[in-house]
Amino acid sequence: MAEIHFHNGEQLPLELHKVRIVQKLDLQPVERRAEAISEAGFNTFLLFNKDIFLDMLTDSGVNAMSDRQLASMMIADDSYAGSATFTRLTEKLKEIFGTEYFLPSHQGRAAENIIAMTFVRPGSIIPMNYHFTTTKAHITRLGGIVEELLVDEGVKIESNYPFKGNFDLDKLERLLAEKHDIIPFIRIEAGTNLIGGQPLSLENIEKSADIAHRYGVLTVLDASLLQDNLYFIKTREEYAKDLSLREITRRISEKMDIIYFSGRKLGFARGGGISIHSKELYLRMRELVPMFEGFLTYGGMSVREMEAMTVGLDETMDMDVISQGPLFIKYMTDELIRNNVPVVTPPGGLGCHLDASRFIPHVRQEEYPAGALAAAVYIAGGIRGMERGTISEQREPDGSEHLAAVELLRLAMPRRVFTLSQVKYAIDRITWLYENRNLIGGLRFVEEPSSLRFFFGRLEPVSPWPEKLIAAFRRDFGDSL
Numbered sequence: 001m002a003e004i005h006f007h008n009g010e011q012l013p014l015e016l017h018k019v020r021i022v023q024k025l026d027l028q029p030v031e032r033r034a035e036a037i038s039e040a041g042f043n044t045f046l047l048f049n050k051d052i053f054l055d056m057l058t059d060s061g062v063n064a065m066s067d068r069q070l071a072s073m074m075i076a077d078d079s080y081a082g083s084a085t086f087t088r089l090t091e092k093l094k095e096i097f098g099t100e101y102f103l104p105s106h107q108g109r110a111a112e113n114i115i116a117m118t119f120v121r122p123g124s125i126i127p128m129n130y131h132f133t134t135t136k137a138h139i140t141r142l143g144g145i146v147e148e149l150l151v152d153e154g155v156k157i158e159s160n161y162p163f164k165g166n167f168d169l170d171k172l173e174r175l176l177a178e179k180h181d182i183i184p185f186i187r188i189e190a191g192t193n194l195i196g197g198q199p200l201s202l203e204n205i206e207k208s209a210d211i212a213h214r215y216g217v218l219t220v221l222d223a224s225l226l227q228d229n230l231y232f233i234k235t236r237e238e239y240a241k242d243l244s245l246r247e248i249t250r251r252i253s254e255k256m257d258i259i260y261f262s263g264r265k266l267g268f269a270r271g272g273g274i275s276i277h278s279k280e281l282y283l284r285m286r287e288l289v290p291m292f293e294g295f296l297t298y299g300g301m302s303v304r305e306m307e308a309m310t311v312g313l314d315e316t317m318d319m320d321v322i323s324q325g326p327l328f329i330k331y332m333t334d335e336l337i338r339n340n341v342p343v344v345t346p347p348g349g350l351g352c353h354l355d356a357s358r359f360i361p362h363v364r365q366e367e368y369p370a371g372a373l374a375a376a377v378y379i380a381g382g383i384r385g386m387e388r389g390t391i392s393e394q395r396e397p398d399g400s401e402h403l404a405a406v407e408l409l410r411l412a413m414p415r416r417v418f419t420l421s422q423v424k425y426a427i428d429r430i431t432w433l434y435e436n437r438n439l440i441g442g443l444r445f446v447e448e449p450s451s452l453r454f455f456f457g458r459l460e461p462v463s464p465w466p467e468k469l470i471a472a473f474r475r476d477f478g479d480s481l
């Protein structure tokens with residue numbers, strides 16, 4: 001994406017790629033959309049693609065691949081053991097991170113499982129800037145405790161703090177001084193997911209790692225969203241302004257003992273894995289790969305995806321490639337702000353995040369504002385987002401509700417997938433919905449799984465608010481879809 005100045009003064013992100021394969025989309029009428037979300041138990045995870053126009057659920061495994069990635073898939077080596085594809089991927093990771101060893105896994109959470117099973121014991125404390133759903137589930141399943149040590153600014157919805165994903169270094173120091181003997185590692189999520197794709201600064205990453213190492217504690221980087229974080233370090237951080245993307249990546253990886261990632265995000269393919277500097281740590285985790293994932297040279301991944309990931313990792317070191325997501329997200333966020341719609345600022349990576357607490361302040365947190373807003377945005381525009389609020393939390397051990405620190409609706413921006421006119425459509429429908437926000441009501445569970453309930457839980461509206469929304473839509477848009 002280029003910083004091209006338009007003669008007419010407009011500030012638009014300009015694509016430095018062209019589209020060569022397309023997929024037809026359907027836009028269902030509003031009545032069908034309301035029916036579909038009801039069939040899906042008011043949970044956007046349970047919608048089917050035929051009913052979705054703009055799928056902004058996630059950027060996971062749904063980014064557009066490049067011509068070079070597709071071409072690379074043709075040379076994939078299918079050997080069960082000793083595949084040349086594995087060697088190419090390992091070499092690319094070595095080139096980028098400087099790591100000697102690589103353990104493949106079928107996706108990011110499988111890497112989390114391996115790391116958690118190796119290091120977490122009942123009572124272990126795992127400090128992190130912020131948790132991710134699957135990470136926390138793996139750690140707590142084994143009796144570990146997650147301690148979030150984010151800077152206070154991190155959960156402020158409106159802010160101009162450039163690195164809201166940063167660790168509070170004083171809190172980290174204090175916790176490690178007191179409890180380092182029950183802390184096997186600290187986990188650094190760069191960039192963060194659940195607080196709106198917000199990055200950490202290079203300086204904060206380095207300092208956090210230094211503190212951990214001073215107490216003999218390992219450092220683990222979740223690099224799933226590293227591409228966005230690199231973009232923000234490069235564009236926002238004075239300390240890093242003279243470093244190339246490759247140099248920044250090396251500076252980070254030199255401070256890490258273990259780097260894991262979801263290849264569905266980092267690398268624009270589908271898979272994951274763990275990159276490790278030391279042989280000792282590699283050997284401690286190695287046997288879990290054939291037991292849970294697949295043989296050591298594919299780890300449950302398709303070799304074609306591994307080839308695409310190798311090229312995708314290479315392309316991640318190109319500012320023209322990694323800037324597309326953040327610049328589209330900034331465009332969408334800035335336009336929504338102009339229309340007074342409450343959003344998370346500054347714009348981060350991953351997606352544009354609507355602040356459900358201020359969008360529909362009349363819906364109590366116990367009635368899941370972020371989930372209700374997800375359903376309403378889908379009804380209003382066929383746009384599928386993801387609830388990132390209380391529904392995404394786990395209940396406390398005593399069964400009480402754990403109210404989320406923030407109630408967000410994430411509208412992910414899969415890279416190079418949507419056009420600017422599609423983004424403008426989303427802005428238009430969300431703005432309309434904001435003007436009609438009083439019609440939106442809350443939700444309650446009718447089926448609630450005990451873990452990761454946001455995936456399969458089914459809910460219903462607490463009042464017949466979806467019908468009112470359809471009537472308002474017809475009043476304002478006539479016969480339009």
Ligand code: F0G
Nearest residue numbers: 058060107108109132193222224262264
């Ligand atoms: N860590 C982070 C920061 C993630 O965002 C994800 C996935 C994972 C780990 C797990 O990786 O999906 O390959 O198993 N995030 C997806 C999302 C699910 O939609 O944000 P995975």
